[in-house]
Amino acid sequence: ETAITADRMKGLAFRFATTAAVSTGMEDYLSFDEIADFVAEGDARSAAISEQLDQGLITEDERYTLTVNNWRTVDRKVEDFLRSQLAHMDTSVATMVNSGARGSVNNIKLASAMIGIQVDAANREIELPVRSNFKRGLSSLEAFVATRGARKGLIDTALKTADSGYLTRRLVDVSQDVFTVEDEEGDDDGFTIYRNESEETMIEFGNRLFGRYTAEAVPGHLDRDQLITREIANAIEADQSIDQVRIQSVLSTKNLHGIPRKSYGIDMATGQLVDGSQPVGVIAAQSVGEPGTQLTLNTFHSSGVGGSDITQGLPRVEELFEARNPKGQAYVTEVAGLVDIWEDGKKYVVQVTPQAGKVERMPLDGRMVMVQSGSKVKVGDVIASFDDGTQPLTAPFDGVVES
Known part of the structure; x- marks a missing residue:
């Protein structure tokens, strides 16, 4: 009966999607006069930066960095403007983007506003932005710059997919012997879920509790060793007097022979308590690996447009799993003092000169x-x-x- 109902819903959705005739055409991508104002503002700022270089106020490296940041700012302003316009539009494209079904504001920007800063194959921003869009067409120089960005997208797709697959293989390697154990009472002290953490992680308190078993009683709601259903999870979230709940967890169980079923909780595939002898370690590894591949392949759609490169997501995931410090850490001085900065060829040298020793005068008063x-x-x-x-x-x- 459930399968038949789902099939009917699918048929209904297809029928209305066909009737709606949601499609995209040239006229769906509107041109806005305000875009030219944003570009003119960026040009004026770039000219001012070049003038500062001519006057000797900044170095060539600083000029490059300031110019790239200037056009990134223009990109953000254009995206924010388009987002505000799309929110009030009722075209097929606006409906798809606003609902999140297909496309993004960035795609609309490329098609109808400006392409912006591109990234070359070496992942370095090309400071000359592509001011045109695909609807209006690109000049010869802009087309040449845009091909550099397209090449970066293809290189990422080819090379980074291997990185994602390698991460999955390593995760499976370390977790393949983690199974659930049938009806074994484990020694589980529990793992505390705090309400205030939900605000930081952007995951609702109730969602983090749903499907888990309690490690200690929740006053007014559950005793120990009971399942937190969706209704109970919502009730606990609504009860502001409860700041924390202790649940049984894979992270807290002390069982040496696999994971007790209640420490794992509900199987997301079935909605029921997980079966015994389930390879939950491999499932967890694949659950991380698959979105990792998606992170990589998504770069193709941005066509090498400069910005926060989405492939930064995968290296960061690896850093978290390997518990090592992130790359690009800030240098922290170990002494208080005076900073001197100078250029030495193509690099900057920063020197910290310690301050003179601190002096404390202490009256003896007869001592x-x-x-x-x-x-x-x-x-x-x-x-x-x-x-x-x-x-x-x-x-x-x-x-x-x-x-």
Whole structure:
């Protein structure tokens, strides 16, 4: 009966999709006069940056970076403008984009506004933006620049897919022996889900609880070792007096022979408690690997347009799994002092000169000095005290005593 109902719904959807005749044509991609204003604003800013270089106020590297950032800002303004326009339009294209069914604002920007900054095969932004769009057509120079971006998209699709497959293989390798265990009571202290974390992760509190078993009672809702259904999860989320819930989890079970079924919870494929002997480790690895491939293949649709490259997503996922520090960390000075920056050929040199040593003057007020002049002391060492040892003066920081 369920299959027949689903089949009828599919037929109904196809019939109305055909009747609606949702399609796309040239006139669906409207031209807006405001785009020219954004481009003119970008041109003026680029000219000002070049003038600063001529006056010797900035270096060539700084000019390049400022110019690229300037056109990225123009790109963002154009996208925001198009997004606001599409929200009030009722065309087929606007319906598809606004609903999230097909396409994005970026696709509309390429077709009807401006293509913008392109990225070459070496992943370096080409500072000359493509001001035209595909509807109006590109000049010879713009077409040449745009082909560089298209090449980057094809290279990413070919090379990065292998990276995604390799990540999946490594994840399967380490998790292939993780199975659920049939009806075995495991030692599970539980894992706490906090309400305030839901605001940071953008995942609703109830959604994080749904399908799990409680590790301790939830006052007014459930006892220990009970399933959190969708209705109960919604009730807990609505109950503002509950800030945290302790659930049984794969992360907290101490079972040596597989994962107890209740520690895993509901199988998302069936909506029921997971069966025994399920290879949940491999399923988890594939669940990460498949979107990783999608992350890579999506670069093809952006045609090498500059911006936050979507392939940055996959390296970041690898960093999280391997628990290593992200690339491109900021340099942090280990001493307080004065910074000097100068150019040495094609690179910048940053030098931190420590400030003069800190001096703390301490009145003795009749105390006897307990250390010799020139002695090195550590923070907390006694420097002077009265004869009976009361009211000692201690070193506030490591240093040398002068008396």
